[in-house]
Amino acid sequence: MAITNEKAFIAGNWKMHKNIDEAVELVSSLKQAEEELSEAVVVVIPPFTALRQIKKILEGSSLKLGAQNLFWEEKGAFTGEISPPMLKDAGCEYAVIGHSERRQYFGDTDKTVNKKIKAALAQALVPIVCIGESLEERESEQTINKVETQLRAGLEGLGEEDMSQVIIAYEPIWAIGTGLTATPAQAEEVHSFIRDKLEENYGNEIGSCVIILYGGSVKPDNTYSLLKEKNINGALVGGASLEADSFLQIAKQGIKAYKEKT
Numbered sequence: 361m362a363i364t365n366e367k368a369f370i371a372g373n374w375k376m377h378k379n380i381d382e383a384v385e386l387v388s389s390l391k392q393a394e395e396e397l398s399e400a401v402v403v404v405i406p407p408f409t410a411l412r413q414i415k416k417i418l419e420g421s422s423l424k425l426g427a428q429n430l431f432w433e434e435k436g437a438f439t440g441e442i443s444p445p446m447l448k449d450a451g452c453e454y455a456v457i458g459h460s461e462r463r464q465y466f467g468d469t470d471k472t473v474n475k476k477i478k479a480a481l482a483q484a485l486v487p488i489v490c491i492g493e494s495l496e497e498r499e500s501e502q503t504i505n506k507v508e509t510q511l512r513a514g515l516e517g518l519g520e521e522d523m524s525q526v527i528i529a530y531e532p533i534w535a536i537g538t539g540l541t542a543t544p545a546q547a548e549e550v551h552s553f554i555r556d557k558l559e560e561n562y563g564n565e566i567g568s569c570v571i572i573l574y575g576g577s578v579k580p581d582n583t584y585s586l587l588k589e590k591n592i593n594g595a596l597v598g599g600a601s602l603e604a605d606s607f608l609q610i611a612k613q614g615i616k617a618y619k620e621k622t
């Protein structure tokens with residue numbers, strides 16, 4: 361079944377934070393509030409070590425589970441890596457792929473991102489594919505070029521059917537963890553470019569339904585104005601997803617914005 365952007369999609373990427381006890385505490389608080397979140401799709405993306413424990417807590421809950429990365433092989437001598445079947449086994453439905461931190465520190469490239477997307481899809485894991493420009497690229501007006509290249513190379517070889525199972529996250533690198541957020545207009549400019557490209561390449565029906573997330577210093581007080589934009593379907597939240605209160609507020613603001621624009 362195709363994924364659609366009918367609901368606000370709010371995902372919390374915890375990055376390298378939270379031990380198992382802390383993860384359990386945070387997810388338990390979110391679960392208590394889940395009835396208020398039913399009009400959004402809410403995903404927690406903890407470190408690998410907490411996945412299993414969180415899955416147990418989320419049994420029967422509408423909250424979803426995702427992983428922060430994966431390797432494209434199913435199994436073998438790849439010390440330190442985690443495969444898509446392992447993530448499925450741990451209860452994941454989503455996997456972040458090509459986050460800028462992985463591109464910057466761990467050698468992920470558009471080529472490896474492409475392999476990871478295909479490996480995720482082969483196991484029915486929904487890839488959340490991250491793209492975005494650096495400050496230098498923005499200042500030299502290379503934003504659209506950069507995003508276009510990452511989209512083209514990252515999604516190479518994917519058909520319409522595949523694309524109906526992929527989520528894109530636009531995360532300008534200069535806005536990640538810096539407190540600098542793209543303005544709604546700056547973000548929407550890129551999101552609408554991405555939407556146009558997807559419609560051009562995969563047809564209107566598929567392209568118009570793809571979830572395009574914004575990420576980069578999303579906080580409770582900027583979520584509403586970002587998600588009010590036509591092509592911003594949700595948020596990939598870093599720092600503000602580490603506390604139940606702020607993450608819940610973000611989800612509620614997302615729901616409110618979505619209600620008003622649809």
Ligand code: 13P
Nearest residue numbers: 373536537576577598599
């Ligand atoms: P921050 O919300 O901390 O800026 O992180 C964004 C991000 O990288 C989410 O993947």
